[in-house]
Amino acid sequence: MSDMLNLGLIGAGRIGRLHAEHIAYRIPNARCLIVADVIEEAAQRAADEFRINYAVADYQTILNSPAIDAVVICSATHTHAQIIQEAARAGKHIFCEKPIDHNLTVIDAALAAVAEAGVKLQVGFNRRFDANYARVRQAIARGEIGQPHLMHIISRDPGPPPMEYIKVSGGIFLDMTIHDFDMARFLMGCEVEEVYTAAGVLVDPAIDEVGDLDTALITLKFANGAMGVIDNSRQAVYGYDQRVEVLGSKGAVQTDNNYPNSAVISDANAVRRDLPLNFFMERYVESYVNELQQFVDAVLEDTPTPVTGEDGRIPVLMGLAARRSYDENRPVRLDEITG
Amino acid sequence: MSDMLNLGLIGAGRIGRLHAEHIAYRIPNARCLIVADVIEEAAQRAADEFRINYAVADYQTILNSPAIDAVVICSATHTHAQIIQEAARAGKHIFCEKPIDHNLTVIDAALAAVAEAGVKLQVGFNRRFDANYARVRQAIARGEIGQPHLMHIISRDPGPPPMEYIKVSGGIFLDMTIHDFDMARFLMGCEVEEVYTAAGVLVDPAIDEVGDLDTALITLKFANGAMGVIDNSRQAVYGYDQRVEVLGSKGAVQTDNNYPNSAVISDANAVRRDLPLNFFMERYVESYVNELQQFVDAVLEDTPTPVTGEDGRIPVLMGLAARRSYDENRPVRLDEITG
């Protein structure tokens, strides 16, 4: 393969545009040749802004183009699995936003198609590529804190998304906690065997009306005996709260939020600083560049992608178990969940 | 009553000596007239060091002395309830170290005796009087963070106590977590209705051999819909780790550990500071002064004590529920637990 990867982008919404910008300006060894979006003018706008040659409505154009090496799937979640299968059959390598699907059977079919085609697949768990989480993983992997015993993952959004989004989101566990499930496995280097969910609707009663939850504490039991808890809220009024801490036999590691600046102002009332970065587009921007760069490099160098199809599947399984735990108010083992 | 409270101290071990020192040097309106300890020379040593007139082996001397207004009970846990009853009948006001007992029936008998005698009782949940926790309580009570939604209590010892201690401790939940159960109720201003415990032995297998646990995550569901988690470990090698954070509808509050100094040293390897204060005698020394001062003031001014008998009873109930939750691996409601 050449030293430049030709990409097709499927989906020109918020996250699709972010990847398009990174491909255009931040990733030297990739370029986006075609962008597809069911709203063709959205595709055209992305093409204009991010140096993409063609804008189309139908992603089949991308799959049929021999110039395209790989696709970046940023379309609506319910289309992911279908497009993965088609792309795999078309011999395209695949970067797909999370989650692959809300249904394990559908996911399995998609992963089977990928395996059969022998193409590479990377799932968009971008937080692994963030400097703070990467440093925590490094501390654990290097033994700086010994054997991990206890983990806290704090993951709170600045405010709830629109109700229209929540209705199709698959619920808080598949939409929001899924990142934290991935983080738990990634940081610990070990699988979760059982979950217990305490949750409720404390932020907005409308979320209850559509059967979803907005606040949760999910206890995790890992195969190595360690335990963890994920703290989720749809509303931290001070901004995007993304922290982790792990206690181990030889120490502990803890991260803080990222801030727009380090200035601290002391006046007659308080010692204060500006709020942390508000949401994922700002907070995790570098991690989005890094994940796509690593995908591009993995394809060009024919090495494994850093987040596999299985890495995309297991957090969905965990999300389903977390919901069942809430519904039945009991700890649920992951091996109880089947597609 | 005069403006000076005459105290008798029962038990001259580590915590008894701490209170004796505070009475001698830090609390202007109290004095200790008699100290009793089953090891009479321990009593004598405390008397010599902390300006106490008499040292005796038998605490009955204290209860029989008309000069004594109130007793400070720092003897072994299994003697607390019995001494409370006798002191109440002798008309002495009572400050008693936690826990009152490991058995709810025994506790209820002690509290009944107190009620009947009409004496004051304060239980030694000193952390309420610590500046950090008091500020968190104030933030919640004042509405600075709105309605509380999620709470994390981190409470880790620097290392496990001797096995001899563990064997008679009542188990981690009644010995160690009991402070955190009190803190959860105190900070939230609301009762816990259900607990779920994930726990294990990760620090020292010897703790498993005596049927106890050394690492735990206990999920709490509060009556107001809020949720919390207590993180306990018998071993944080970097020192005593005592923090809390609470997320509410209008903000969040978070405390840090206390340190012996604020010096930060940057060298060619790291930016570092000295470890936090190692254990409760250093970390909470001011809170021990404050709690006893408030007890003394409550007796002298005939106002309610800030930590009541019921405040001493409920954390024991929570500890029993937490253990049952662990044993049965299911959430346990507090109203399932009966004496």
Place this chain on the structure above:
Amino acid sequence: MSDMLNLGLIGAGRIGRLHAEHIAYRIPNARCLIVADVIEEAAQRAADEFRINYAVADYQTILNSPAIDAVVICSATHTHAQIIQEAARAGKHIFCEKPIDHNLTVIDAALAAVAEAGVKLQVGFNRRFDANYARVRQAIARGEIGQPHLMHIISRDPGPPPMEYIKVSGGIFLDMTIHDFDMARFLMGCEVEEVYTAAGVLVDPAIDEVGDLDTALITLKFANGAMGVIDNSRQAVYGYDQRVEVLGSKGAVQTDNNYPNSAVISDANAVRRDLPLNFFMERYVESYVNELQQFVDAVLEDTPTPVTGEDGRIPVLMGLAARRSYDENRPVRLDEITG
């Protein structure tokens, strides 16, 4: 003018390559058409890496090209003023790295040529565009700390540059402190009238041998009555130390260094974190993008550049005064210094 600025880059060394990368990947409305370097293969390498059409040895090619709107001067310091004059006469707008020159008469001639040609000039004081310093400026400008009274600028390199560099650097005050002189004026929004320098060679005796200094404290007296001190060292073994604090009548503002991550690791020895970002290429990377973006926008929109020729001249004047203060061990007024 069109909505895309055509640049020529003069000098393909470390800082020239940085700007080339930013023009290629981070600044959407500019492109670099030609890069010139006296070492032609350096120019060619930059052209290959950063999407530049032509690489040449002689910068006259750039000045003679009608397609070029503006030049970015990153050549050796002693060539800056000459190239500024030639570029001005060629009608090119100019972005020039600091310092313009070490000699005030030479600077004045360059600024006169710019004024006569009516082209725009921006000097590369990038730190103004850093988020931390910008927030301090904002705090002062908004009145968040009232009237400024006292300022500390900490500015320490991780280690001394090669002696070959030091010999031609113009000395610590024109090479290193010049950024801090600019920062003092920028943050305070007011001119310095007098300086007093305490300085010495504490890091490396070789620096003394070439007549330069490596450690300095420079007191500044501002026209508004405020006072400040600049703390410079050529060696902070823990990394690039870049902080500022300002006390005002209504409060104070203080910045910290930037770190590669926020992870704090507590072990049996210390509570520690990784060292701050090591040097300016990492620490100030965003500020370099911002300054060039603002230059590009100023040219395209025909607005004033945010760092003028006068802003380039005054810090040189301050550096000359600081050196004279050291040589004569007395406070020196800026109006004592003449070209």
Place this chain on the structure above:
Amino acid sequence: MSDMLNLGLIGAGRIGRLHAEHIAYRIPNARCLIVADVIEEAAQRAADEFRINYAVADYQTILNSPAIDAVVICSATHTHAQIIQEAARAGKHIFCEKPIDHNLTVIDAALAAVAEAGVKLQVGFNRRFDANYARVRQAIARGEIGQPHLMHIISRDPGPPPMEYIKVSGGIFLDMTIHDFDMARFLMGCEVEEVYTAAGVLVDPAIDEVGDLDTALITLKFANGAMGVIDNSRQAVYGYDQRVEVLGSKGAVQTDNNYPNSAVISDANAVRRDLPLNFFMERYVESYVNELQQFVDAVLEDTPTPVTGEDGRIPVLMGLAARRSYDENRPVRLDEITG
């Protein structure tokens, strides 16, 4: 000598009462037998509150009492030297609040009397006994930061004292900076040879009317080649600002202010914490206990006091030099100043 030191307290104002409280409650091996104050009812009030047997108006009663081992001088500054001389002649050991006097000749006479009598003298530079500064001193003494190069001492009061106080204070350098001069010598373990003062009246014009200053930056040149700066302001509206940082050849050390609690509150506006401890009675309370404890121990054990008469004299010399530097706007060597 016995194992209990009998003290007489001279002066029952703010600082005298503080020491009285500490002697009564915090220092086990000392007791105060007599307190003297020219306002006899102030003496009586202190006696009542702090377990002192006798209250008198005339301090001669203390000097004439054979039961008294040592005196604690907390009277008005202009009386210090006279009382030191009389106490020395009476054979009493002496703890004296800073400064000894504003006049070097007077100080020298007092120190001569102490030397002749062979009594011990300790001057009240309490900050040496504060945990933060002690840790900085330890870091330097242990070589944790290598050879010191640059020092910043930040020392700002929350607000100016009453004008009546300022008029008799000896000026900012002898009243306020004197602590920082002591700190500079103590931390560096080396003498200052030259000072340069930039100063003004920025806080309150009334301070100018009485010929004093309220804001200053004082540059220090040490005998070992290191340099430092003291930053003084009579008004930091956010509270008592007491910090230091030192850069050395192998690293740096930096302290922060002390806070009433560690709680950080994040809401929709800012991430904030409570203001630092407001003033010296709160901020330095432990250091006052420590200094007096060490004085008591030094007398009882016949060891040298940790802050000598010479340590009391040199900061006065530095203060006189700092003022001359301001008056003449030039660096002033300490050896220019003579009594």
